[in-house]
Amino acid sequence: MIDPTRGARHYDVVAFVGSLRSGSYNRMLFNNVRRLSPANMAISELTGWDEWQTLDVDLLNDGIPDAVTAMAQRIAESDAVLFVSPEYNYSIPGGLKNGIDWLSRVSPQPFTSKVVGIMGASTGAIGTARMQYHLRQVLVFLDGHPVNKPEVMVGRAAGEFDGEGRLVSEFYRTQVTELLENLARQADRFKGRVSP
Numbered sequence: 001m002i003d004p005t006r007g008a009r010h011y012d013v014v015a016f017v018g019s020l021r022s023g024s025y026n027r028m029l030f031n032n033v034r035r036l037s038p039a040n041m042a043i044s045e046l047t048g049w050d051e052w053q054t055l056d057v058d059l060l061n062d063g064i065p066d067a068v069t070a071m072a073q074r075i076a077e078s079d080a081v082l083f084v085s086p087e088y089n090y091s092i093p094g095g096l097k098n099g100i101d102w103l104s105r106v107s108p109q110p111f112t113s114k115v116v117g118i119m120g121a122s123t124g125a126i127g128t129a130r131m132q133y134h135l136r137q138v139l140v141f142l143d144g145h146p147v148n149k150p151e152v153m154v155g156r157a158a159g160e161f162d163g164e165g166r167l168v169s170e171f172y173r174t175q176v177t178e179l180l181e182n183l184a185r186q187a188d189r190f191k192g193r194v195s196p
């Protein structure tokens with residue numbers, strides 16, 4: 001768990017869940033994240049990005065919608081961002097990428113210097129690895145700071161959750177906990193709270 005010497009420090013994490021499907025494994029994974037998160041970390045899901053129009057520059061020229069600006073502000077004021085997403089065709093699901101693209105056009109750009117955790121579940125064998133590396137690449141352009149380890153890649157997801165949606169394997173539960181710890185640690189570092 002997070003170092004108790006951190007005292008009452010509170011972490012405000014905002015999260016994207018990249019699947020809207022009922023019965024989504026990524027939604028189950030996110031529910032496990034919430035269950036396993038420490039008491040001093042609040043994790044709020046960002047919703048509504050799936051309703052945004054497909055971005056083009058003409059739309060941008062008409063002005064950025066209020067919902068996009070509001071979400072960008074929410075991200076900017078958070079301590080960290082978490083993505084929990086499936087992999088579609090070896091990459092980021094299109095709707096989620098469209099959301100990121102919209103948010104990236106808000107000034108100040110909300111992912112700049114933002115600490116980011118990434119995880120995902122897929123029915124495939126390597127558990128969203130290719131999506132995760134594409135998302136890391138996007139974050140390079142956006143000047144975000146993805147947490148490197150652990151890489152939480154829940155493969156063959158159909159067999160990894162019980163009837164109540166709980167992760168069955170201690171391995172993944174530990175990985176989720178460690179990623180949240182590292183997210184907090186890295187957020188401290190980028191806020192200048194502790195030396196690197």
Ligand code: FNR
Pocket residue numbers: 019020021023024025026027086087088089090091121122123124125126127128
């Ligand atoms: C998939 N799926 C998939 N799986 C994978 O491991 N690699 C991939 O590239 C893809 N590509 C892909 C494309 C599209 C359009 C769909 C609909 C699905 C399968 C995917 O892992 C599976 O549907 C998961 O159940 C999706 O996550 P949720 O919705 O359960 O959270």
